[in-house]
Each structure stands twice: as C-alpha cells, then as structure tokens.
Amino acid sequence: MTNGDAVATNGARPTLEVRDLIKHFPVRGTRGKVVVQAVSGVSFDLYPGKTLGLVGESGSGKSTVGRCILRLLEPTAGAVRFEGVDVATLSGGDLRHARRRMQIVFQDPYASLDPRMSVASSIKEPMKIHGIGGDLDQKVRDLLALVGLNPEHGNRFPHEFSGGQRQRVGIARAIALEPEMLVLDEPVSALDVSIQAGVVNLLEDLQDRLGLSYLFIAHDLSVVRHISDEIAVMYLGKIVEYGPAEQVYEHPQHPYTQALLSAVPVPEPGIERARSRRMLEGDVPSPVAPPSGCRFRTRCWKAAEVCAHTEPALIDRGSGWPVACHFSGSDGS
Amino acid sequence: MTDLQQPPRETEVATGVSPEGVTSTEALGLTQKPLTPARLAWRRFRRHKLAVVSTIVLLIIVVLCVFAPVFTNYTIHTQIRTNGPDSPLASFLSPRRGHWFGTDEGGYDEWTNVLYGGRISLAVGISVALLSVGFGSVVGVIAGFFGGWVDNLLMRITDLFLAIPLIVILIIGSQLPATQHWARFAMGNAKSLRAVIVILSAFFWMPIARVIRGLVLSIKEKEFIEAATAAGASKSRIMFRHLLPNCSGQIIINATLAVAAAILTESALSFLGYGIDPVVAPTWGNLLAGAQGQIDIAPHLIWFPGIAITLTVLCVNFIGDGLRDALDPKQLSV
C-alpha cells in the first residue's frame, strides 16, 4: 500500500495514482541489444491542489516518469490512473479527452515554443485542437494577463521575448485548456536566478487560483522544497524516499537523500563552510546494468551484505513515511 | 536578442489585471510591427549585395520573357525576308539595329526566339521546382516523423531513384508517350512542355526528401513538438503545421536551386534533341542545338542563348546563397 495514509488528505481522492510504473528503452549497444531501465517500478499519489516534488539526479528517471504520465512516452508496464481512469490504456478520442486535463510545462524556454508561430497562436493551438469555441483571441489575452504578460503582445514571436517571459507563455499555453494537473519538468532550471523567483511565484498563484495539482520535477532542491507539499526522491529508476517535504528535508532517512541534501551548497558562508558533508564516491551506475539488490549500495557508506541480495522495500520504517533502505535513519552528522 | 520590456513591478502577482503603467509600444522599445520570421529573413537577405543584384537582374529577365510581346515586334513564327514576301529568307543575319540578336537559319528573329524561349525555360524551372520540392518535402516529413519501416521503405525508394542515371532515364522517359498510353496520359505528347515538366519532376524530388527527413529527425525531438502532442495534436497536424513550416528555410533554398538545375537539365535535354520539339517552340536548349552546326558563320546564335542560360542560372544560384544565410536555421528554429 502506498503512503496515502501518511498525508492528511481530508478524504479527497487522489487526482493521479501511479502504480508500479516501468519504462524500459531497448537500445542497440556495442554488444547487441541492451535495455535501459529508466523507470523500474514507481508508485505515488498526487492530491488535488497539492504539489509533489520529484527530485533526482541524471539517470534517476524523473523526467521519464513525467513523460510517461502524459503518454509522451509509452509506459512499458504499470498503471497511471487519472481520476480513476488508467490513462496508459487509452487511445484515440479518449486519450485526447484525457489530455485536456493534464498538461506539461517544459524546461527549455527556447525550445518549448514553435519559433514560427506567434505567441498567441501557440496558446490558441490547444484550444483549437479540442474545438473550444468562443472568442479565442480574447481568451488568449486573458491568459497572457494571467501570467503577467502584456495582453497586446500576442502577435509577437518567441524570439522577441526573454527566457522568463517565454516560460510564462509556456505556462499560459499549459493552462489554456483548464487542466486539473500540470507536470512541470524543470520549469525554472534554465532561467536566471533572479527571474526564477517570479515564475515560481506565478506557479504558486495559479495553483491557488485554479486549484491545480503539480508534479514538480526538478533537481534544484531549494526550489522544490519551497513549492512542494510532498517529495519523492528518485535514484536509478526507483523512489528511495517519499514523504512530506518539510519532514524529509529536516530529517532525511535514506542515505542518498542525506547525501543529496548535504551536497547542495547553501548560500550562507558561515553555515556552508562549517557543515560536515556526506560525500559520495564515484559516479551513478549505468541504468543498463543497475546494481543488484539496493541500487544505491555501490556508493553508500552503510552498504552491507544484505544490501547486495535483498532489495529494500519502500515502506515506513518508523519515520512516518516510506523509505527504501535496510539501515535507514538520521545521519549522525 | 531583443527584449520585450515588461514594466518593472515590485511584485509579480497574477491578478488578471493589465500591469499598471503599460505604455505604448514605442516607449517600450519594440519595433512597430511584430518581427515575423519573414521580416527577419528579409533583413538578412538585404545584406547580401550579390543576392540583391541577382534578384534585380533575374526580375528583369523574367519581365522581358513574360511580357515578350511588348519587347519585340515579331512572333516566333515570323520569318524575315531580305526584300519583300517572295525574296529569300534573311538567314544568319548578324546582330544589328532591328535585330539585336540577329536571325537564325530560318530567318527567325533571334531576340524573339530568346525571349519566348525564356518563357519555356523559366516555366519549366519553376514548375519542376514546385512539383519536385512539394513532393519531396512530403516524402521527407513522413519518413522522418514516422521512422521505423516507413522511413526505411521511403528512403530505399529514394535511394533507388537516386541510383538511376539521370540523363539516361530522362531520355528514355521523354520517349515513352510516343509508344505508351499511360505515359501519354500522364505526360501529354512526347516532347511537349508538359512531358518535360513531368519527367524532370519525377527525378528531381530526392535530394529535398533526404534533407527534410534529416531536419525532421532533429526537430521532432524538440519540446515544442512534445507540447503539441501533449495538447492532443494529430500526427498530420504536427507534420504539416509544425515540422514542415520549421523546414521552410531548407525548402525555399532547395526550391531555388531546383529552378537552376531544372533550367540546365531542360536545356541539356533539348540540346540533345529529347526536350521540347523545336518546331513547336524555341527553348534556350534547342536554340543551342540548332546553332551548333553553324558555329563558323553564325556564332551569335550560340552566344545569346548560352549567355541567357548562364546568366539566369547564375542569378538563381546567387539568390540561393543569399537565401541560405537569410533563412539561417539557428536564428529562427532554435
């Protein structure tokens, strides 16, 4: 059973229920066909109006999860239940209908808008695809104003806007269909630091106003902490820790989470230089041949015999939220 | 990178209200009209003096040919005679007043020949370019978008066509309507304008197909394509409203070069006797064919059609160079 019980949900049903999601990529390697195990059994819930932060480094599979949920990639196995309906099995008109209710905001403001279409056309397109009637131009103007842009600039082209402004256009396009959920794939990583704050504020405002749920995929832990209600930490295709954001940040249980938090530089010289650090050795193993048992064991300072032959289950081990480690617990340091 | 200035505000609250203090477009430092990709391209094109000059020269050539009756008193059937209706033909006259390009074997005014011949050559060039690039682009975008066996099949067919020696197949193809019904149906009569256009188009589409396929392979991974998919766009919408327009630079460039290539190929075909029938109409190619035997007595009959071909093709190629820079993909399609 997942941890739906650990978080106060006031009885609301989850907007999104992901169960045992698996995505494997067959790839032609140097020695014949190999399989990249990008996502190897991921489960979580997302509640209405809440934000789940999905964090991890390269090879964690977090972006792949986001894309599988929207069927931009086909899941190899597992269920993606959006308001009860398994999106992974839909096709044709049903799929298009489901797509209205979940949208995505991308990382790269320079590649996420069609450079040959005016900004208004890009925002209008989803509405046209779904046959929404009415005065679309007015709707576009309203959306531009909603994201903090000048409504009269709809006829301009993406290259005339700055990165932060383009990102706002991308957000306007994502909410044009009035979805219930947004997948945000590193939405501020490519922006200047002083601009990120504005876009994050916008996302929070929109969430309050429109009741959106967010799956916030990012590697920047400080932004994730700020905006998330819950966080799930991913390593090499699996979730290793999954709990309330504040708690996980204050009392990380899994060694990887501890190392991750330890590695993030804090913009405060007194603290940063005095901190003791949990350093990880080596690089992330290849997702083609993940280590047996616990995938993190090759870099973990607590690794023991059991870690190599028994994969630790993602269960509550006393902290109040699921952790996948045989030796979970606060780091002494 | 130009920057649309949004008025500075202390807080970035999305209130749905227009930000206060938004001033006019000019005050915000924007250009008066939106900077469409077309306008940007034009600006860059203008910087290429050679391309601009070539455009003007080409325009002059086109006007001369299209409005030929304005620029000559004769028709292509008018035979000039030395002195009155029963006198011998005024053949092989050298260039002079009244006959700027002289006359040919049959006493036809060469200036008239070249002007009307230009009509055919340009018509062939443009038609073949449009047809072949149109067809080739569609093949390319389908192959690139679908990948897998579709891509494989289409590209192998493309390779097959590319492997066939061009002149040989054109010669054979141009003869088909004489004996084959289906060829006559598709191409009209042998050695007709339609036949030449069809046969050339059938073998000019391959390069653009490959180019577009390659371009599509890289563009389709871009996030704005994913965004369209996530919004529910159908495959054809993605191919024809997103992918192809972002290839427009390459399409235009290839079309331009196809015009030049088609004119040259038509000239070669006509020169060899397999193009347009000279009895029906003059083309620059068949004018050259007719003149090759008389190089001692009437060299001007080779010069003028030859220069016409060379000048036109040169202009088209320079324009193509200018377009290649003007439509630089890095600027416009990320």
Added chain:
Amino acid sequence: MTDALTTFDSDDDSLPRPAAADAPLLDVRDLHVTFKTEDGMVSAVRGVDLHVDPGEVLGIVGESGSGKSVTMLAILGLLPNTATITGSAKFRGDELVGRSTKYLRKIRGGKIGMIFQDPLTALNPVHRVGKQITESIREHHPELSESDAMERAVDLLDSVGIPRPEVRVRQYPHEFSGGMRQRAMIAMMIANDPDVIIADEPTTALDVTIQAQILELIKSVQVRTRSAVVFITHDLGVIARVADRVQVMYAGRAAEIADVETIFHHPTHPYTRGLLESLPATTTRSGRLRPIAGSPPSMLNPPPGCAFHPRCPRAQIDVCAAEQPPLVPRGEPGHLSACYFPIAAPPETEL
C-alpha cells in the same frame, strides 16, 4: 601517490616575476569588450576592474549578460575576431591585452589554467585523453620525451581521483562520465603548475553530488599548488562555499566587490541584495519569493547610466539614468560598490 605537482621548475625565464610579494597576480583595469554583430555593436564588458591576489579564491558571480565569462575569455585571447578589447589586464605586471596569439597561448595552459563548463568542448573527442594531456605538457616543456610526459599524465589523472588511470589514459573522452571528464580537464590544467586557475562554471552542468566532489577537488588542488582561483558561477551557494572574495557583476560591469562574509551579510548594492533575497532558502521553507522585477538588459542597448536602474527599487531616475555610477569604497577595506544610493551598512555589532 607521487607528488607529481612539484616535479617541474616553475621558474620560466621568459615570464616576468611580480615586483613585490603582495602585488596582485592578475590586475584588470577598465576592461571593455565589444562585439560586432549583424544587429549592431554589443557591449559585453563595459569597464571592469578586478584583481586576483596570490593564493586567494575570487568568486565572480553574475547572471546572463553580466559579462563574467567574456571578461576572462578576453584576457586570455579566447574571443573571436569580431571582439574589440580595450583596457589593461596585467598578469604579474605583464600586459596581456593586445599581445600576440603566440604569447597568450604560452600563458594559457601554462601559468594560467582554465576549466570550462562543458568538458566536451575543451576535450577533443577524436583524441585519446592521455594524448591531449601529454600534448599540453610538451607544449610547455618541450624537453620532455613522450613517455615521460605520458607517465606524468597518468600521475595527474591519479592525483585528481580517477580510478585506474593507466587504463583511462588510453581512452577517449566519450568513455568518461561527466564528472570524470571534468577531473580530466582539471588534470590537464594543473599539468603545468599554474599560478592562477580560471574556472568558468565548472560544475554547472554536473549533478549536485558530483558537483560536491569536483568542488572538493578544486579546493584540494588549490591548496596543493598554492595557486589563485577565479571561480565564475551564477550559483551563490557555490560562492559561499569556495570564495574568499566575491565580485558581483551586472550588465558588463562590477556592481559590488567584497569579501564573502560581507557580500552575504552586508551587501550595499541593491542588485546584490535583490539576488540574495530572490533565493529560496534551503534551510527553511520560505514564504513568498522575492524576484527582482524586470529582466536582465540587452547588451545591444544597455539602459543609460546605471544599467540596473530600471529594475531597482531604490533608483531615482534623474541621478541613476544620467551617468554610470563609479565603483567606490564602502567602509571596510576591499569593499566597493557602484551605486548612488547604496544600502547603508548597519553599525558594526561585534560577534
């Protein structure tokens, strides 16, 4: 592990020695860099002063358009021909601006080492890693034989923490992971015992756990070789960790220069403060974030006067838009900022 780093005599007669022991290693005054582009002249660097003392870590922090990378690239002659560089940049008293490519190439990779953000651009993908290191070594020490240089290359790879260096030295860059490539680049750079290491966003493209490793490595290299480091980044957390002194750049000029504690606790320039305030703090869950209004300016048409004034909550147009504010001292030695209405430092309360 052999102490491979002090095998070479660092006294190269063709390079000048500093006049005094505490003179700056690198002294840049009024540097200007403009680029000719088809849209017009872009002023990437508009009058930058900076200096680096021996053995210190100078952090240069700025966002896009600040000119932080261009400044360093200009000094080392790594900019394309479309760039015009004026001003002065002295390395150990010797002027670098306007020098020949040959001279600059000798300095680069020799006394001044550079690490870039993307090791793939610095490492040639078609040559083995070992070969690239030995090439760099032999260019500055032609008296060495190929096998000696290769031995040193293996030692270097070992010293930067690459496991099985004797195997790795024969591999190609694409066979290395991102973190390892960065280590290889550091190895290549320290091969010739530099006095100054210029690190241009060396960890930006790396995962955060790998970033931590590389920062440790740079720190240990710096301690071993006693070289100065110029660390260019946009990440204030990294600055807090590695820098002794910080130079904040905005729109091609220095906005504020101070030691690291002062920058974080008593910034006087509104941009510095705005930058700090816009960060979501990692230690507590913050309330609403505070962005800096507006966007970084276009360097094609920078705003008149102080380039930050359109976004500044303290700006007074008649003063701020008239002329660029000069960099002036603010209290503690070494603390300077360029602002007409600086934030007052609170009275010194001793810890």
